[in-house]
Amino acid sequence: MVRKIIRKDFDFTVDPKEIAYYEIGILTCVVLGLLFIILMPLVGYFFCMCRCCNKCGGEMHQRQKHNEPCRRKCLAVSLLVICLLMSLGIMYGFVANHQERSWVKRTEKLAESNYRDLQVFLNETPKQIDYILAQYNTTKNKAFSDLDGIDYLLGGRIRDRLKPKAIPVLDEIKAMATAIKQTRDALQSMNNSLKSIDDETTQLSASLTTVRNSIEGSLNSSDCTSDPARKICDSIRPGLSNLGSNHDTTQLPSVDRELSTVNDIYRTDLESLVKKGYTSIDEIPGKVGNQTMAVIADVKNAVDSISSNIMDVSQSIPIEKVLLEVSHHVNNSYSYFHKELPKLEEYDSYWWLVGLIACFLLTLIVTFFLLGLLCGVFGYDKRATPTRRGCVSNTGGVFLMAGVGFSFLFCWILMILVVVTFVIGANVEKLLCEPYANKKLLEVLDTPYLLKEQWQFFLSGLILKNSSINLTFEQVYRDCKGGLGIYATFHLDNVFNISENLNIEEQTEKIMKELENLNVNIDNIELLDKTGRKNLEDFAHSGIDAINYSMYLKEAEKSPTKVDLLAFASSLEAKADQLPDGKLKQALKTDAQNIRTIHHQQVLPLQQSLNTLKQSVWTLEHTSEKLPEKVSKIIASLDSAQNFLASNISSIVIGETMKFGRTITGYFEYYLKWVLYAITEKMTSCKPLTNLMDSVVNGVLCRYSTDPLNLFWFGIGKATVFLLPAVIIAVKLAKYYRRMDSEDVYDDSCVSGTWHFTL
Template sequence: MARTLSFLLLLPGLCGNSISGGQPSSTNTPGDLNYELPTANYETQDSYKAGPIGILFQMVHIFLHTVQPNAFPEDIFRKVIQKMFEPSVDFDKPENIILALKVLNYEIGIIICALLGLLFVILMPLVGYFFCVCRCCNKCGGKMHQRQKENGPFQRKCFAISLLVICIIISFGIFCGFVANHSVRTRIKRTRILANSNFKDLRTLLNQTPEQIQFILAQYNTTKDKAFSDLNSINSLLGGGIHERLRPSVIPVLDEIKSMVTVIKETKKALESTKGSLQSLRDGTAQLSSNLTDVKASIQRSLSDPTCSVHPASETCNSIRTSLSQLEGNLDLSQLPPVDRELNNVNNVLRTDLDGLVQKGYQSFNDIPKRVQHQTKNIVADVKSILNSIGSSVDDVTQQIPIESTLSKFAVHINNTESRIHRSLHTLEEYDSYWWLGGLVICSLLTLIVIFYYLGLLCGVCGYDRQATPTRRGCISHTGGVFLMVGVGLSFLFCWILMIIVIVTFVIGTNVEKLICESYANRKLFQVLDTPYLLNENWQYYLSGIIFNKSDIRLTFGQVYSDCKNNRGVYATLHLENRFNISKHLNINEHTESISNEFENLNINFNIVLLDTAGRTNLEDFAACGIDKINYATYLSQTGKHPVKVNLLSFAYDLETKANHLPPGNLRQSLKRDAETIKMIHRLQIIPMEQSLGTLRQSIKTLQHISNGLMDRIAKILTSLDSAQNFITNNITSVINDETKKYVKTIVGYFEQYLLWAEFSIREKMVSCKPVATALDSAVNVLLCGYVVSPLNLFWFGIGKATVFLLPALIFAVKLAKYYRRMDSEDVYDDVETIPMKNMENGNNGYHKDHLYGIHNPVMTSPLHR
């Protein structure tokens, strides 16, 4: 434990001028950066598990708590440690007497058990001696004569069962002894592996430290590369941010103007279509009127034929003559004014390239990122220079850690410590062989005694003949009784020696378990060691006095152990900020302020014109082109009419039908020719005119739709244009400033997070002292308590139980042996109920009760003759 503790105290040298800082709220950096300091995988387990044997250890702990229920005596322990550092101790002082009384009061349970053990050690040889002398004098049951009693069989069974139960209890104690003895041997063999594992972890810790420092430096390069990437992308990040801020105000206006360009072109197309359709209809109407007049005249000439005066042809001719009034035009195109003026106005509007002007507005707005990149070249170069200087500063800080020289010295110390421990392990393994051999002898001796008892019970029970008299008992039964007496003799001979061993191991094991193992497990031992001015009367805190030569810094053993157990870095564990403060050397504000100052000098100028005066005038001219004044109702009314009052195709078919009712001759043929002419007029003139009417109607509807609210729409566009232009003019500076702050915050955020992470890693993670806490646990909790003390306590617990129960075992064995051994004399009985002879042996004038053995014994041995 002392070597491990000295190793813990030497750890500050590993960090030398280590660095410290506040823990960041998050170790995650903006963007895609995410730092994670590489951690080592250590071989040694954090916790120790006893395995199945732990149940036996727990049983011993319950017994120890019963014997010693007192809590850890912190005050007594402190005073004892203080007395240890005094040059001389006067035991006559009242305070020392009081301290001794407190120690006795704390140890009262152990002392009572030890005194009982000493009483056992003293009395057992004496009792054995007097018992042997008494038996040699034919007393204490030494005379080979057994009186027959009515309850004799019952006593024999009770004695046998009691001895068997006691032997089983003794066997369990011997089993515990064997298990404990084997456990010590097997676990001591693991000690070398455990020590090698701990030293390997310590070397891993030392070897990992330079890698961690290089990793921290490498992460700065990663951060710088990310920042450089953002600086090189200032057009998309800063310029894009400005562009996106202005987009909601600019793009909708430009899109509206661009859509208006399409509307103007559609208006021109509709006006041209209207003009062409009107001209086509006028020409077609004149030609149609002439053709219809000619057809009507032809039909009338045909109807002047004499045949029309004869009935019934006259009725058909009259019907045809009446329908000729329908062959007239139905359109009045004189009501449709021309659209030449409106078309000329629109053509004048289109002479200005409004589409090109809108594209210039788009281009002016979309050039913002490119202008930002062009106007920030010098600033970006200056910021990159500052970032490179921060890297040099971080490198200088890490170089202040004398890592190479310190690690080499500390590695030498570890090697020396390992050599000493391996030499000690060799001695420990040698002593363990002696311990194992001695424990084996002790357990074997107890095993021999209990084997004699088991053999005595086995032979006695199996060889016992209820029909045999005491003088005629069988050889097997007699041998059983002899085995029992041999066991009794061995018990008297060795039990007091075994008890001496039990007392010594009990006192040592119990005190080590209660004062060291339990206090180490519940950290109360650290609380005692952390008492101010305890280990050094001039130092308030011992660790801070050793490390910093300033004992007023609160640095305790318990805190150091807890931090190391939680895998915390040496810097934070040992409060090394009192030696070197990283916050002064990695001043975040000092480095980031210079970056912010560079961007404060940023001067970006934009001259964004969404639409110039020519474009604005062009929109106003289009609004005043006159399409809103066209009489669309008249146009729609005329275009909804048929070119002729009657459907010529139906009229022609009807004419043919009526002609067929006339008698054959010139009249019929003439009317049929006129019908064909009408069909041809329909095909060649009416159908094209219907198409022209449809085109004209669609164009008029398009113009009507465009003209509907045209003035308001253009006025709204011009208002939005003015609003957007004013927003750009008045707010561009604030937008640039806001986006610049965001951009700078992102760039600075990388390094703020990196510096915070670097500070946190060096303070909390780098040179994690967990292997030290694990080594201390291995030395105390595993090796001392788990490998030595717990098996030692189990050993004396098992052997002590077996030894204590040898006392009742030998009593029952002595009682039971007389039921199995062959006697030299016995009481005599007749086959019939008789009065037995007077018992001359014990001088009793009374008489035995009648008892028949089943056979008659004619021989009588004098009670006084053996």
């Protein structure tokens, strides 16, 4: 029906029937209301006429009945319940009237809030665009930082790719250079130890020979010819043969030749040559930085050109134009609202006054009924006859009849008000509020060619100037409600495609081409030169592996003397103590002391020299073990690493350069994706627009206006309808409270079994 009405295709012969069928419930209630409006005044008129003619209960005479107390109480309770129900409806009316009174003020506050939100939305949108596009500087600074640090980023990556092959070999060569130094030191120590052992052994042999000759001289003296000295001297003689050196230095050849060879090898300073190999690897980042300065400057220029392109794009985005148009409509609407606000307040005050009068009329009627009940119940005297009822009871009856009179006077007017508000409120709720809540109203508005015959889709024709684009009210409402950006919601890509205009593929290709011009030359890396290689080979053939180290160890492990001199001296001294005092005893004790002196001054230093020799031999034996094989393995690893550098360094440089270029361009590709996402999905969320729509329809039209209006007719209508039973009960109940003009008199005489009543 709405579509037909908008299209002006409404058939007055057919369509009203469909509308009547759709509105059958509302029309039924309206007919009942109209019957009430028509019949109540007529009934009141005839009722009044009948009462004036002492009909319809107008006669001031009450018939006495057996169940009178019960009837009176039931009628009073019924009227009280009806009055309470009417009071509840009147309360609804007062509440609804108060809400209607404040709807203009609430609407004004809601309008102010929505207007502020829209202003923030309109003002912040350009700032958000500028912020998003300004983030390019962050991306550019990051790219510049990487370009400035190309020596460590690109050169460092190349160096790290070469290190696993080069560094282990250099470490092995460095360890061999340390072994050469240790070998030279060990050979030097061994040679010195051999000389010391030779000299100390010769001196020890001479000293021991002198002591032995001295002892033999003492034993050959005349003092040893008689007992008991003779037996003691005979016991000393056999041990003198052991008093001598235990070493033959002629069996330990010198290592002067090997020491001379190793000294010649050591003079080459293999360690400094290895340091050159380390340096050649560590200098790669510096070489990369020095060789790429010109290319990096060109890349930076290409990056700056992207910046100028983005600034041009930011000025071409049509969002600001759309927002200016929206802002114009918003400002005009807000100005019109404030212009019409005084009229709304005036009309609202009229309505409030009408509603207040209606509520007070009903309150007055209910008050009469309640006062009538109050006076009637508390003023009623069961012992008083109908003609002798008290003043209070009679007043209660009068109040009840006054309530009846006011009911007939005003109920039809109240019902007119109820019918009008019911028709307006029910139709607005049914035709606007409910369809808006379930989005059927938006579906109606999205009907093609409905709002404008030339436009398939009204919104796309209004905003995008192209009505063929599928842009609907329902989709816009859903997207805005979900917080989607205005660009995606209104399909602004049909007006200005950010993806195409922010396409930096050409610039990134230019950056990659510039980076391909990087000519990094690091092919001249030499881990070890020919001198170092020869040094290793000479060390392998130095002959230290041919030395008979077991012979030296066997000789070094021997005791310096054939006998323990300290034990020999103690034994000699003990035997001398057995001799009688004299020259022989004194001479032997002197010889024992000399032996101890020889032990401390000559044997101990000789033992130290032997230990030193032993340590040097162990070091040389460990170093020389499979020395040629070790050197051959090192040289093979060196050749392998050098061949790897020669054959792979160019591909490594190219590969790492491409990775570096993809890293730089990746910053801008990621920035572009982020810009597209931010502008299309997150930036300038149009949620304030849906908030405005919800505020106008759900807030102002439905919650602030229609809901109080529906509550008003429900409350007032409920109270008005309950006037019907209230009037009937009040008329019947008034008979029991009012003072009558006549009453029934009972006679106790009975004729033929029946009672005779007289008046």
